[in-house]
Amino acid sequence: xxxxxxxxxxxxxxxxxxxxxxxxxxxxxxxxxxxxxxxxxxxxxxxxxxxxxxxxxxxxxxxxxxxxxxxxxxxxxxxxxxxxxxxxxxxxxxxxxxxxxxxxxxxxxxxxxxxxxxxxxxxxxxxxxxxxxxxxxxxxxxxxxxxxxxxxxxxxxxxxxxxxxxxxxxxxxxxxxxxxxxxxxxxxxxxxxxxxxxxxxxxxxxxxxxxxxxxxxxxxxxxxxxxxxxxxxxxxxxxxxxxxxxxxxxxxxxxxxxxxxxxxxxxxxxxxxxxxxxxxxxxxxxxx
Amino acid sequence: xxxxxxxxxxxxxxxxxxxxxxxxxxxxxxxxxxxxxxxxxxxxxxxxxxxxxxxxxxxxxxxxxxxxxxxxxxxxxxxxxxxxxxxxxxxxxxxxxxxxxxxxxxxxxxxxxxxxxxxxxxxxxxxxxxxxxxxxxxxxxxxxxxxxxxxxxxxxxxxxxxxxxxxxxxxxxxxxxxxxxxxxxxxxxxxxxxxxxxxxxxxxxxxxxxxxxxxxxxxxxxxxxxxxxxxxxxxxxxxxxxxxxxxxxxxx
Numbered sequence: 001x002x003x004x005x006x007x008x009x010x011x012x013x014x015x016x017x018x019x020x021x022x023x024x025x026x027x028x029x030x031x032x033x034x035x036x037x038x039x040x041x042x043x044x045x046x047x048x049x050x051x052x053x054x055x056x057x058x059x060x061x062x063x064x065x066x067x068x069x070x071x072x073x074x075x076x077x078x079x080x081x082x083x084x085x086x087x088x089x090x091x092x093x094x095x096x097x098x099x100x101x102x103x104x105x106x107x108x109x110x111x112x113x114x115x116x117x118x119x120x121x122x123x124x125x126x127x128x129x130x131x132x133x134x135x136x137x138x139x140x141x142x143x144x145x146x147x148x149x150x151x152x153x154x155x156x157x158x159x160x161x162x163x164x165x166x167x168x169x170x171x172x173x174x175x176x177x178x179x180x181x182x183x184x185x186x187x188x189x190x191x192x193x194x195x196x197x198x199x200x201x202x203x204x205x206x207x208x209x210x211x212x213x214x215x216x217x218x219x220x221x222x223x224x225x226x227x228x229x230x231x232x233x234x235x236x237x238x239x240x241x242x243x244x245x246x247x248x249x250x251x252x253x254x255x256x257x258x259x260x261x262x263x264x265x266x267x268x269x270x271x272x273x274x275x276x277x278x279x280x281x282x283x284x285x286x287x288x
Numbered sequence: 289x290x291x292x293x294x295x296x297x298x299x300x301x302x303x304x305x306x307x308x309x310x311x312x313x314x315x316x317x318x319x320x321x322x323x324x325x326x327x328x329x330x331x332x333x334x335x336x337x338x339x340x341x342x343x344x345x346x347x348x349x350x351x352x353x354x355x356x357x358x359x360x361x362x363x364x365x366x367x368x369x370x371x372x373x374x375x376x377x378x379x380x381x382x383x384x385x386x387x388x389x390x391x392x393x394x395x396x397x398x399x400x401x402x403x404x405x406x407x408x409x410x411x412x413x414x415x416x417x418x419x420x421x422x423x424x425x426x427x428x429x430x431x432x433x434x435x436x437x438x439x440x441x442x443x444x445x446x447x448x449x450x451x452x453x454x455x456x457x458x459x460x461x462x463x464x465x466x467x468x469x470x471x472x473x474x475x476x477x478x479x480x481x482x483x484x485x486x487x488x489x490x491x492x493x494x495x496x497x498x499x500x501x502x503x504x505x506x507x508x509x510x511x512x513x514x515x516x517x518x519x520x521x522x523x524x525x526x527x528x529x530x531x532x533x534x535x536x537x538x539x540x
Binding site: 156160161162164165167168171172174175176177178179180181182183185188189192193 | 337339358359360361363364368369371375376377378379380384385387388389391393394395396397398401408411412415451452455
């Protein structure tokens, strides 16, 4: 029993991180209306920038802030250079372009940072034991950071003017335009926010495991699965679905093996698309 | 705010929907636009608000040419429309619907939210007071925290009016404000429109309920097959044989 509880706890931690990535995807989908395949590589970029910042400054905190800022601004740059120009085309144009953007970011990371695995230089800590269940202090910090990010995003969406307007544009973009809401400011905020969230997700993955240029791309499909599972365009759903997926993946590992646990995400994704296409929390209107 | 529209035209695949239509709404004026179904009235609204692009003609707001402005720029200039089938941000509450419409908030910038939270909070407070006033004025207090998508058709019309108000519009284009609204609420809506007009807001109103509209506006334009065929005081216009023919379908 105990190994399963440990796996489940581990699943919650990685699920929260997948949930963050899904949140970034679902934010973009809700407002800009396309699935952004570059999300994963913005994650990796955030992790690499944080590594560089941490080794230059000597503290993880400053490195983290730097990593988040780089991810946010690269995300915004992608909007101005690519997605803004495609905004009047069908969503599939932006989706295909985002795959291209993902490759470009990954290639640049490969050239600049190399392909070796890198790790965050963290002090070693003993795992806690409660009732014979082991839990790493680092995992707790990762979870808290993920939760704090989620709370911050919800506060921005629900308690600030720009968040309200983002939700308004997600709800009915043309109504927003005739009411005098200019899409530009909303889009700037959206891409900064979704980039920052992706960056945080990447940094947390990097802290939990290792940093490679491919790490974000590998997590993209589980994150998509969580975003769809949660009801696309639904931030709470994305996070809840991420946690559920995380737990399912980890707990299933002893049965299906480490290599195949990721396949479970796709099984879940397929099942959701076939059985409940609007996801856990989605409504038809919410997916609009 | 004076709206001047001259000779605007729109055709879809050879079918002329709006045909050299001209119209004028003076500052603080109240003007009706009537016509049989399919006359091109809603298309006319879409042309004026910049939602679709026309062919030729000129439009000015207070002598400023608006023909090439984006819809949001026209709204920011002070002209806002509502819709025949009311549209609202369905997942936002009534209060949020109104708050989202207010222009020029510091909190519209994500950076201000982080780096100037004091100013953002102050503006939010001032905005909340204005929104409460609008909610009280429109008698929407009971549903202020209800998602707008769950309201009745008549209440949605009030929310639309409220949203237009919150943008600070000087000219509001209402597309069939009384359609699907019960008679009691029609009177109430008319009363609200009159009060707003008395405060200096101009209205251009498309409406099929000629009785209610004639009681509201001193000036009517009649559109038929894309053309303005008559204009003047409601009693005169409705007595015009050309107008009666258009409405009774007597034309060939």
